[in-house]
Amino acid sequence: MRTFILKANTAVTSPDFSLKDLPGTGGRIDLLCRFLNSAFLLSHGIRKDVRVFMTLYGRPNPPKTIHFEGPKLKVRLNPDERSTALILKKALKIGEDLREPTKEVEVFPGVYVSNMTFEDVVRRVMKDSTLYYLVEDGKPITEIEFPQNPAFVLGDHLGLSKEDERFLEGIAKKVRIGRRSYLASHVVAFVNIWLDGM
Numbered sequence: 001m002r003t004f005i006l007k008a009n010t011a012v013t014s015p016d017f018s019l020k021d022l023p024g025t026g027g028r029i030d031l032l033c034r035f036l037n038s039a040f041l042l043s044h045g046i047r048k049d050v051r052v053f054m055t056l057y058g059r060p061n062p063p064k065t066i067h068f069e070g071p072k073l074k075v076r077l078n079p080d081e082r083s084t085a086l087i088l089k090k091a092l093k094i095g096e097d098l099r100e101p102t103k104e105v106e107v108f109p110g111v112y113v114s115n116m117t118f119e120d121v122v123r124r125v126m127k128d129s130t131l132y133y134l135v136e137d138g139k140p141i142t143e144i145e146f147p148q149n150p151a152f153v154l155g156d157h158l159g160l161s162k163e164d165e166r167f168l169e170g171i172a173k174k175v176r177i178g179r180r181s182y183l184a185s186h187v188v189a190f191v192n193i194w195l196d197g198m
């Protein structure tokens with residue numbers, strides 16, 4: 001199983017964003033849609049060996065975590081951003097009433113929402129996966145032999161904060177896919193294709 005964890009610093013935590021303006025009203029919800037596209041979509045099907053956690057830290061009620069579990073996923077992910085944004089909207093609607101700190105509620109088969117923090121997600125994933133932090137100054141991916149269940153942490157357009165990076169120190173090995181700074185969705189696509197070739 002491959003796991004991708006995205007820290008979405010500005011993505012809104014309310015369903016009131018407009019499908020016509022995902023970057024503005026959604027605090028870059030468009031980035032989350034492309035991230036899911038790269039994590040799951042193949043030309044004619046979806047990857048069943050992938051799970052994604054996205055921790056949303058935008059207004060008005062952070063954090064919210066939306067989790068997609070490939071093996072259980074029944075909802076249809078399409079290449080367009082609008083239909084994926086609708087799934088996120090539904091998750092945030094259900095998440096509005098959530099009070100428990102870590103309990104997940106199923107939104108659709110294989111899609112869950114919770115109040116988990118970025119740290120909660122990392123701690124949970126670490127229990128059954130080896131953690132890597134994808135970052136521009138990491139060790140070249142060509143020099144790493146990945147184990148059975150790798151998990152990758154990525155930042156959004158703002159990257160991870162110094163505090164997030166301190167939290168990951170000692171628990172996640174830093175890996176880079178190249179020397180330039182790429183879009184998070186492109187990094188996920190590259191890592192998926194790289195691991196396919198192994």
Ligand SMILES: C[S@@+](CC[C@H](N)C(=O)[O-])C[C@H]1O[C@@H](n2cnc3c(N)ncnc32)[C@H](O)[C@@H]1O
Pocket residue numbers: 134135136138153154155156157158159160175176177178179180181182183184187
């Ligand atoms: C658009 S980049 C973030 C850029 C942001 N300005 C920064 O300085 O962190 C989004 C995320 O993709 C990942 N990323 C970007 N380039 C990468 C690279 N060359 N190797 C590994 N991960 C990369 C990192 O996790 C980064 O936080």
